[in-house]
Amino acid sequence: MLSVERLTYAHPGQTGSYEFSLTAAPGEITAISGASGSGKSTLLDLIAGFLKPVAGSLTLDGTNLLPLPPEQRPVSLLLQSESLFEHLTATRNVALGLPPETRKPEVSQRVASALAEVGLHTVGDQTASTLSGGQKQRVALARTLLRDRPILLLDEPFSALDDETRGTIRELVRTLTIQHGWHTLLVTHHADDVEALASRRYRLADGRLVEG
Amino acid sequence: MAHPLNTSLPQRPLRVAAGTGLAIAIAALIALVLWAILDAATGATGRPSRIDIPHLLRMTSIQAGLTTVISLAVGMALAWALNRLRFPGRDLIVGLFASAIVTPGMVVAFGMLSIWGRNGWINQTSEALFGVSIGNPAFGLSGILFAHVILDGAFAARIMLARLDAIPQPRLKTGQSLDLTAWQRFSIIDWPALRGTVPGLAAIIFLLAFTSFPIVLLLGGGPANQTLEVAIYAAVRQDFDLVGAVRLALTQIAVCALVISAASALAPIPTSLGPSIAPKWSDRLGASIVQWIVLVLCTIGFVLPLASVLFDGLLNGLGRVLSQPAFWWATLSSLLIGSASALLTLVFALLLAMGRGATANGVARTMLGIPAYAYLAVPAVVLSLGFFLLVRDAGVSTSIAAPFVVVVANSLLALPFAMATLGPPLEAIARTRGKLIRSLGISGWRQFSLIEYPLLGKDIGVMLALAFCFSLGDLGVIALFGTQDFQTLPLMMFRALGAYRTNDAAAIAALLLIGTIVVFVGLPRLIERIAHAVR
Numbered sequence: 001m002l003s004v005e006r007l008t009y010a011h012p013g014q015t016g017s018y019e020f021s022l023t024a025a026p027g028e029i030t031a032i033s034g035a036s037g038s039g040k041s042t043l044l045d046l047i048a049g050f051l052k053p054v055a056g057s058l059t060l061d062g063t064n065l066l067p068l069p070p071e072q073r074p075v076s077l078l079l080q081s082e083s084l085f086e087h088l089t090a091t092r093n094v095a096l097g098l099p100p101e102t103r104k105p106e107v108s109q110r111v112a113s114a115l116a117e118v119g120l121h122t123v124g125d126q127t128a129s130t131l132s133g134g135q136k137q138r139v140a141l142a143r144t145l146l147r148d149r150p151i152l153l154l155d156e157p158f159s160a161l162d163d164e165t166r167g168t169i170r171e172l173v174r175t176l177t178i179q180h181g182w183h184t185l186l187v188t189h190h191a192d193d194v195e196a197l198a199s200r201r202y203r204l205a206d207g208r209l210v211e212g
Numbered sequence: 213m214a215h216p217l218n219t220s221l222p223q224r225p226l227r228v229a230a231g232t233g234l235a236i237a238i239a240a241l242i243a244l245v246l247w248a249i250l251d252a253a254t255g256a257t258g259r260p261s262r263i264d265i266p267h268l269l270r271m272t273s274i275q276a277g278l279t280t281v282i283s284l285a286v287g288m289a290l291a292w293a294l295n296r297l298r299f300p301g302r303d304l305i306v307g308l309f310a311s312a313i314v315t316p317g318m319v320v321a322f323g324m325l326s327i328w329g330r331n332g333w334i335n336q337t338s339e340a341l342f343g344v345s346i347g348n349p350a351f352g353l354s355g356i357l358f359a360h361v362i363l364d365g366a367f368a369a370r371i372m373l374a375r376l377d378a379i380p381q382p383r384l385k386t387g388q389s390l391d392l393t394a395w396q397r398f399s400i401i402d403w404p405a406l407r408g409t410v411p412g413l414a415a416i417i418f419l420l421a422f423t424s425f426p427i428v429l430l431l432g433g434g435p436a437n438q439t440l441e442v443a444i445y446a447a448v449r450q451d452f453d454l455v456g457a458v459r460l461a462l463t464q465i466a467v468c469a470l471v472i473s474a475a476s477a478l479a480p481i482p483t484s485l486g487p488s489i490a491p492k493w494s495d496r497l498g499a500s501i502v503q504w505i506v507l508v509l510c511t512i513g514f515v516l517p518l519a520s521v522l523f524d525g526l527l528n529g530l531g532r533v534l535s536q537p538a539f540w541w542a543t544l545s546s547l548l549i550g551s552a553s554a555l556l557t558l559v560f561a562l563l564l565a566m567g568r569g570a571t572a573n574g575v576a577r578t579m580l581g582i583p584a585y586a587y588l589a590v591p592a593v594v595l596s597l598g599f600f601l602l603v604r605d606a607g608v609s610t611s612i613a614a615p616f617v618v619v620v621a622n623s624l625l626a627l628p629f630a631m632a633t634l635g636p637p638l639e640a641i642a643r644t645r646g647k648l649i650r651s652l653g654i655s656g657w658r659q660f661s662l663i664e665y666p667l668l669g670k671d672i673g674v675m676l677a678l679a680f681c682f683s684l685g686d687l688g689v690i691a692l693f694g695t696q697d698f699q700t701l702p703l704m705m706f707r708a709l710g711a712y713r714t715n716d717a718a719a720i721a722a723l724l725l726i727g728t729i730v731v732f733v734g735l736p737r738l739i740e741r742i743a744h745a746v747r
Contacts, residue, residue, distance in 0.1 A: 082644055085662075096652050
């Protein structure tokens with residue numbers, strides 16, 4: 001269980017602070033909605049380790065995550081854009097999910113398998129810049145599969161997609177979350193994303209999370 | 213619990229430490245150079261110097277001020293014309309003006325002589341057609357200004373053109389739908405985009421003109437038009453007046469530091485520019501005619517001296533120069549020094565820019581930015597003089613120290629441009645990809661080879677080309693350290709001119725120009741292709 005308890009943060013030079021509390025279960029998608037600037041991305045940055053809180057706790061199955069730097073946290077990120085390195089091929093982007101010391105034959109086999117799992121069999125040699133928005137998100141999800149981190153943070157990942165692709169990627173996220181037992185946190189300001197995916201819902205208002 | 217801290221930038225203490233170490237080393241080196249100059253000034257005895265520093269300061273300031281005003285005006289007019297006009301070969305013309313930043317001053321000065329000199333094309337034509345000589349306008353203040361404006365006006369035009377090209381399309385569409393006149397368009401849309409570049413460009417052009425060496429050396433026509441740099445060179449090399457040279461150097465440093473302290477608050481001027489795309493909105497016929505006139509005049513003014521260098525050099529003296537062993541030795545020296553300087557500049561710039569990109573600490577970032585100003589504060593001849601004094605005081609033979617000093621000095625000279633080229637894209641990578649890089653645990657060599665190097669490919673190429681070309685065309689540093697056995701192509705050209713071997717000088721100038729353009733155009737593309745192979 002991912003547990004965020006009174007995780008407090010104040011942006012330097014700004015009055016007012018955020019205080020977040022939530023729980024997220026494995027295999028579930030927890031949706032966080034709120035107006036622009038309400039602090040949705042700040043919450044994700046705190047969980048990913050890009051921001052340091054002034055108080056509160058963050059635990060996964062009882063393990064304190066706060067001392068860990070971003071690269072050591074059990075977290076994968078999927079952003080609206082910039083989730084991939086555009087100059088690298090899809091294969092190289094996915095392979096970044098594996099430890100650098102992984103042997104080449106194993107890398108090839110596991111990358112191909114991950115790309116197949118997200119429904120991309122043929123784009124491995126294409127550079128990311130040539131892929132469509134939906135393909136890019138699939139490649140990023142394939143990398144997430146290889147990283148095998150139990151927390152998946154999604155920051156408006158469907159915003160740049162057309163309706164049809166949006167539905168397909170949403171379904172893929174749901175399937176992968178259940179299959180791999182991820183604690184998936186979805187930040188969005190689209191009500192239909194929340195309706196379609198969320199097992200648990202939070203709304204951000206006045207710097208606090210309100211369940212329901 | 214820790215205080216709030218933005219840690220989305222990849223934290224790389226080793227990079228910060230390496231960059232800081234280098235910044236301190238460069239600062240120490242500059243301090244040592246300044247100390248050597250100050251020590252020589254205070255300890256020197258002998259006959260009193262007869263150099264008229266106030267006169268030199270006044271003349272240098274007038275020349276630099278006029279250069280700045282005229283270059284900005286010409287640059288703005290040319291950028292305006294290039295932004296509006298579309299025609300076959302436009303990319304070539306834009307690329308040609310972009311190459312002004314690396315075109316050796318000596319080559320332009322020689323081109324001026326070849327067009328406007330006593331035996332230049334204009335005089336020969338005028339005498340043949342009308343029996344009248346127009347004198348020698350290539351010499352003196354007019355020639356210096358013309359040569360400076362050719363280089364600095366073209367440089368300003370390329371920077372301003374980039375600003376005009378970056379005007380958002382919606383703004384242009386709104387203006388077009390309102391049917392703005394050419395003047396309204398300039399004042400409402402163009403000027404707000406341009407005015408931000410003017411103070412920074414003015415500071416850079418003023419400093420370039422204030423510290424100009426080869427153009428003033430060749431076209432000065434006597435002490436009346438000397439700059440401080442040329443006076444320092446003359447004091448050391450011709451009059452052996454070290455006291456005077458040191459006083460001049462200190463005056464120069466004081467003025468440059470003053471301009472830099474004002475300029476450092478201004479936005480940096482990028483040196484790596486994308487392709488220029490002309491908008492589809494053309495001005496009315498009257499304005500278009502003016503734009504064509506501006507473009508044709510500027511192109512002739514820029515191309516003619518360079519074309520005459522190529523024409524004279526390749527037709528007259530090439531065979532003789534190529535048969536001289538000294539030429540091949542000078543070429544080898546130039547290529548080795550250029551390559552070593554470019555690589556050293558790359559290492560310096562990467563260490564400093566990566567250090568800056570890896571920390572959010574304001575003090576550390578300021579420290580890592582300071583070395584970029586080294587050259588501007590301590591220009592070529594002054595730096596060279598400082599090294600010259602250090603080497604002399606250390607009892608080392610100048611012929612042994614020369615190659616190392618020339619490489620290090622040339623690297624420092626190219627550093628501000630290298631930092632301006634690599635710094636912004638490296639910081640952009642940290643800013644836009646920092647979270648992803650960090651969350652994926654990519655670091656060290658993997659971060660550089662997989663992410664930064666491929667993304668920086670063209671910028672690294674531009675930086676290497678700039679540094680190589682600066683070194684290839686440098687006369688300021690080599691002028692004090694060159695010997696009969698150790699000379700570069702610019703020094704060989706200068707000596708050929710001094711010995712009235714004009715055809716030899718023309719051939720060397722032509723080869724320098726070709727080499728510069730080939731490297732400036734080709735190297736960035738080559739490095740980009742190599743970098744993109746990393747996929």
